[in-house]
Each structure stands twice: as C-alpha cells, then as structure tokens.
Amino acid sequence: xxxxxxxxxxxxxxxxxxxxxxxxxxxxxxxxxxxxxxxxxxxxxxxxxxxxxxxxxxxxxxxxxxxxxxxxxxxxxxxxxxxxxxxxxxxxxxxxxxxxxxxxxxxxxxxxxxxxxxxxxxxxxxxxxxxxxxxxxxxxxxxxxxxxxxxxxxxxxxxxxxxxxxxxxxxxxxxxxxxxxxxxxxxxxxxxxxxxxxxxxxxxxxxxxxxxxxxxxxxxxxxxxxxxxxxxxxxxxxxxxxxxxxxxx
Amino acid sequence: xxxxxxxxxxxxxxxxxxxxxxxxxxxxxxxxxxxxxxxxxxxxxxxxxxxxxx
Numbered sequence: 001x002x003x004x005x006x007x008x009x010x011x012x013x014x015x016x017x018x019x020x021x022x023x024x025x026x027x028x029x030x031x032x033x034x035x036x037x038x039x040x041x042x043x044x045x046x047x048x049x050x051x052x053x054x055x056x057x058x059x060x061x062x063x064x065x066x067x068x069x070x071x072x073x074x075x076x077x078x079x080x081x082x083x084x085x086x087x088x089x090x091x092x093x094x095x096x097x098x099x100x101x102x103x104x105x106x107x108x109x110x111x112x113x114x115x116x117x118x119x120x121x122x123x124x125x126x127x128x129x130x131x132x133x134x135x136x137x138x139x140x141x142x143x144x145x146x147x148x149x150x151x152x153x154x155x156x157x158x159x160x161x162x163x164x165x166x167x168x169x170x171x172x173x174x175x176x177x178x179x180x181x182x183x184x185x186x187x188x189x190x191x192x193x194x195x196x197x198x199x200x201x202x203x204x205x206x207x208x209x210x211x212x213x214x215x216x217x218x219x220x221x222x223x224x225x226x227x228x229x230x231x232x233x234x235x236x237x238x239x240x241x242x243x244x245x246x247x248x249x
Numbered sequence: 250x251x252x253x254x255x256x257x258x259x260x261x262x263x264x265x266x267x268x269x270x271x272x273x274x275x276x277x278x279x280x281x282x283x284x285x286x287x288x289x290x291x292x293x294x295x296x297x298x299x300x301x302x303x
Contacts (some may be wrong), residue, residue, distance in 0.1 A: 026278070046257075051257050051258075051259060052256040052257045052258075052259045052263065053256070053257075053259035053262055053263065055256070055259075055263055056262060056263055056266045056267075059266055059267055059270045060266065063270065098277075099277065102273050102274075102277060105273075106269065106270045106273060109266070109269050109270075110266035110269070110270065113261075113262040113263075113265045113266045114262060114266065116262060117258075117259055117262050218274060218278075221278065222277055222278050222281055225278070225281045225282055225285055226281045226285070228285050229281070229284055229285040229288055232285070232288050232289060232292060233288065236292060241292070242296055245289070245292055245293045245296050246296055246300070248293070
C-alpha cells in the first residue's frame with residue numbers, strides 16, 4: 001500500500017500523527033536510555049589509559065553527534081520551507097532548534113568536565129571546541145531571529161537563510177581534528193568509503209550506539225510535542241483546530 | 250557503593266556530566282509537554298466561552 005506522504009505535510013493531519021509518534025518514541029527512548037546507561041556503567045570495562053573518567057564518552061559523543069545531526073535536519077527543513085513554502089517545514093525547523101542547542105551545550109559541558117582530568121584544563125581555544133561553540137551560537141541565533149520577526153513567514157525565511165549558511169560549520173566541526181592538530185583527540189569512529197572503522201572495543205562501541213539511539217528517539221519525542229504546540233499557536237484560528245477542540249469537550 | 254560513586258577519583262567529572270545531561274533531558278520534555286497542554290487548555294476554554302456567548 002502506498003502511503004501518501006504529502007497528506008502529512010498538512011498541519012491538520014500531522015498534528016494527531018505527531019502526538020502518537022511522541023508517545024512511542026518517548027517510550028523507546030526511556031527503554032534505550034536504561035539499557036544504554038546500564039551498559040555504560042556496568043558492562044563496559046574500565047579504560048586502560050583513562051580509568052573510569054572515559055565513561056563521559058557515553059554522553060559526550062552522543063550529544064555531540066546529535067548537535068550536528070539536529071542542525072543538519074533543521075537546516076534541511078528550513079530549506080524545504082523556503083523552497084516549497086510549506087508551513088509545516090518551517091515549524092519543524094523551529095521545533096528542532098532548542099533541542100539542538102541543548103545537545104550542543106551538553107557536548108560542550110561534558111567536554112569541559114572531561115578535559116579537566118585528562119588535559120588539565122576546563123577550556124581551551126581548540127578548533128573542535130570553538131567550532132562546536134559556534135554551532136551553539138548558530139542555534140541561538142536561529143531561535144532569536146525567529147522570535148524577533150513577528151510575521152511567521154518572514155521569520156521562517158530570514159532564519160532559514162541563516163540555518164542554510166550555517167551548514168558550512170558542520171564539516172568544519174567534523175574535520176577540525178584532522179585539519180588542525182590541536183588538543184582535541186581524533187575521531188574514535190571513522191566513517192569512510194571503506195566502511196566504519198572503530199578504535200574502541202566492541203562493547204564500548206555498542207554502549208555508545210545505544211546511548212546515541214536513545215538521544216535520537218528522545219529528540220523525536222520532544223520535537224514532535226513541541227511542533228504540536230507551534231501548530232496550535234500558528235493555526236489557532238483555523239477551522240480544524242476549532243473543530244478538534246470542540247469535539248473533545 | 251561509595252567507592253563505586255567515587256569512580257576512582259573521577260566521580261565529580263562523571264556525575265557532573267551525566268547529572269547536567271539528566272537535568273536537561275528530564276526538564277525539557279516536562280516543560281514542552283506542559284506548555285503544549287496549557288496552550289491547548291486555554292484555546293479550548295476560549296472556544297467554549299465563545300460558544301456560550303453566541
């Protein structure tokens with residue numbers, strides 16, 4: 001059976017779907033978090049070089065990956081909103097931004113707490129860290145620009161351009177540890193044409209992947225709920241919202 | 250138990266990291282959920298009021 005995806009590009013049909021998705025992804029995310037945390041603290045062995053301190057990796061790397069991934073998805077939705085002028089696309093971009101900013105902050109915070117025992121410093125103006133900090137400013141700038149312009153369509157266009165231009169920062173973050181030889185260590189897991197190469201033991205890798213999927217599902221659950229609020233805010237005067245709210249009385 | 254929490258001297262850094270992440274990842278869903286519910290309840294109330302005045 002072919003699914004008519006365009007049906008879901010309308011806020012009226014997407015609103016109830018988003019509610020169901022939020023519930024299912026929320027449950028999946030809690031389950032994965034429990035498994036992931038158990039693996040991170042009780043199954044994964046102590047690192048021979050960094051001792052217990054390395055366990056910060058199980059939140060640091062998933063948060064850093066999510067920050068970049070969310071930015072990419074957000075910029076794609078923003079671009080779709082500009083190109084096809086679909087209302088829902090811009091709402092999706094806006095709903096993703098706060099969670100993206102949150103993961104960027106967590107990546108920086110946990111990196112700082114990891115840097116202190118391992119490098120002897122909370123902060124260093126290293127290429128990887130600075131480009132990640134710029135990512136945080138891009139998220140904040142995107143949200144600020146959106147709320148600074150009253151007209152929703154103009155706000156979506158202006159902030160959408162910012163989001164698209166900001167994509168340039170993603171390869172800079174990713175390759176920063178190769179391009180500049182600074183303090184931040186190189187990638188533990190490399191994605192290339194030869195496939196995925198990992199310098200971690202398998203159990204450490206699996207723990208990290210479970211935590212990453214947990215964060216991913218968490219993001220979907222939160223963003224779906226947030227986009228529902230944005231839909232209500234923007235479509236408050238439309239007939240379908242009124243009918244829906246009247247029916248539930 | 251206390252020894253496990255000490256994480257061989259890295260407790261502050263590990264719990265500082267996971268703790269901050271936990272605060273955010275517990276607070277965010279609650280706040281987002283509440284703000285959606287509050288808005289929805291307010292809009293329902295408005296519709297009821299309008300229906301009553303007609």
